[in-house]
Amino acid sequence: MALPRFKQSDINGIRSRVERAQRIVITCHKAPDGDAIGSCLALMSLFRRMGKVADVVTPDMPLRALMFAPGANQIIVNSVNEKAVRQLLQKADLIFCLDFNSLHRVDKMAEALAEAPAFKVMVDHHIGPERFCDITLSEPERSSTCELLYHVIGALGYHRFISREVAQCLFLGMMTDTGNFTYGSEDPEIYIVVADLLSYDIDKAYIYNMALNTFSADSLRLRGYALNSKMEIYPEKGVAAIFLSQEELDEYRYKKGDLEGLVNKPLCIPEVTMSFMFREDSTAGLIKVSTRSQGDRSVEEICREHFGGGGHKNASGGDFHGTLDEAKAEFLKILSNL
């Protein structure tokens, strides 16, 4: 793939807004993952090095495993401090929307974000961006928003402001969104970016261990239980599914993030090329759906059509409104059509 050629008018538009900006706010989707947090904190560090006032606001708490990222303790969280987030959004003159393509992905922050008078820029790699920003840089073929953001930073002429912290954050997003460079990372150019980021003396093994290889005992036991007792396999369809009720989650003192990435595991089985996980969330009053697939099989359409969600061809999510039993009935319907 050739290096991205952004529209020069977009790049000029962003650069002139950054130069004039007094207050920049950077935000991402709810339940922020490594790519969301990595891209937000990378841009925050970069702008601060440029002498700008820049803050990161998120709809809710990032996964605990990401709190090691440089600057993570300075994130202002909407579900914890709604008033502060609203004020920052209102007063901002420039807002960056990173790693999400639709207003509803910021959950309860959507209204405050939509009402904010600032100039808005989206940098994202999810399929089908909605047009709620003044400038939209969307490249679904990119491994991660962090990879795309690296090229945006270069195109803006800000590469010289990349520091070790910025490099750590960009690497974090690229690494987590590709499962440590397993999937979605075939493009050779990705490794040119990685090579540059590594030249900032970042500790690659440390970032991997903190972000992808740290689990609580409860989380490990819950994962064991889910794979041992709850994984259903439909070999004739090449499908696996895990259903977990709130009661089961409570038994393992489930905390947000404890099941992160588990949906990938059934894909270890050679005959499984599509994996579903349904997790009851009685606080939110819904069933969270997480899906993964391999090759040409798309889970994006399934999540869009059945669960009001989306994402990528091989990794998508959504919500089901109803009971876990009803979600299972919906899943069996989907299965019968595969």
Ligand code: 5GP
């Ligand atoms: P995960 O299964 O790890 O929660 O999410 C996998 C992918 O699906 C991510 O790229 C994420 O952005 C997307 N995704 C997860 N949940 C939703 C959702 O409710 N709506 C949409 N549009 N995308 C989602």
Ligand code: MN
């Ligand atoms: Mn991403």
